[in-house]
Amino acid sequence: MDQTKISREDLVERARALIPMLRAEADAAEKRRMIAPKTIAALREAGIFRTLQPERFGGFEYDFGMVVRINSLIGQGCTSTAWVCGLGITHQWIISGFPPQAQEDVWGENPGAITYGSYGPVVEAKPVDGGWTISGSWPFASGCDHGQWALLGARFSGAGADSGAGAGMAPGFVLVPAADYTIHDDWFTNGLAATGSKSIVCEDVFVPSHRRLMFADVMSGNSPGYRASGKPLYSIPMFAGIPTAITTPALGALQGAIDAFIETTRVQKTRGMRSGENVADFAAVQSAIATACAAVDSGKLMFLRDLEET
The missing domain is CATH 1.10.540.10 (Acyl-CoA dehydrogenase/oxidase, N-terminal domain)
Structure with missing residues (x-):
């Protein structure tokens, strides 16, 4: 390419x-x-x-x-x-907006990789050594058949909610490679049928700590990726x-x-x-x-x- x-x-x-x-x-x-x-x-x-x-x-x-x-x-x-x-x-x-290591994970070996997913924080991420595990189903993942990675919403508690969101549960994104999830074909509609907005399913998938981006950071324009690059494009809420x-x-x-x-x-x-x-x-x-x-x-x-x- x-x-x-x-x-x-x-x-x-x-x-x-x-x-x-x-x-x-x-x-x-x-x-x-x-x-x-x-x-x-x-x-x-x-x-x-x-x-x-x-x-x-x-x-x-x-x-x-x-x-x-x-x-x-x-x-x-x-x-x-x-x-x-x-x-x-x-x-x-x-x-x-993710930490540089997460960007390297996605594009380091494949700069042409694209990502699809579902933003809804429908599951709670369980803290484990080095990151979290997630299990659940994310609906309306438009284009998911074509993604090399999935961008999924999750909820974080305790120390996982310390990124400007206050105490308690806080929403964020996680990045998951295609090899770690399956696609459930449940998209049967009259309109926008070709979007292929099926569900992504994860079963006890490990997410390393650097593959998390809190909603609060990306909403504020002060994400780890922006702080690392300093590029104004990535400071937009x-x-x-x-x-x-x-x-x-x-x-x-x-x-x-x-x-x-x-x-x-x-x-x-x-x-x-x-x-x-x-x-x-x-x-x-x-x-x-x-x-x-x-x-x-x-x-x-x-x-x-x-x-x-x-």
């Missing part, structure tokens, strides 16, 4: 070039209830998953504005793919950036719907008394398209403005 840093505009154009392939694959992906491995491979080859990854592991260290630009294009091709892609991109940012993963698919879907409507009306003819006229020539149709385009553009621009002010 080429690890040369790609310019912002080139990365955007690579995302745009994927739209026809994503559209062609969308129906099959929904029926399969999973994004095709070849689609994930195409996203990886284009460098999409490196958008927020640290440069020292071959990433581009761009910003969340780039996530908006890139993932809204992916959404024009396939909304489910954009959902999975957005999480794959932004999870690289979350991993960058999590909820100021992570929503780009799950809002941009909607922006892309709206633009994709507009594009499909334009393609249809471009060749559509009227019937009845005005039979044979081009639908695209009707002022009412042109006005409706313009209004829809303005709504999508304004939504994207407001999003980008807010991110610039973060």
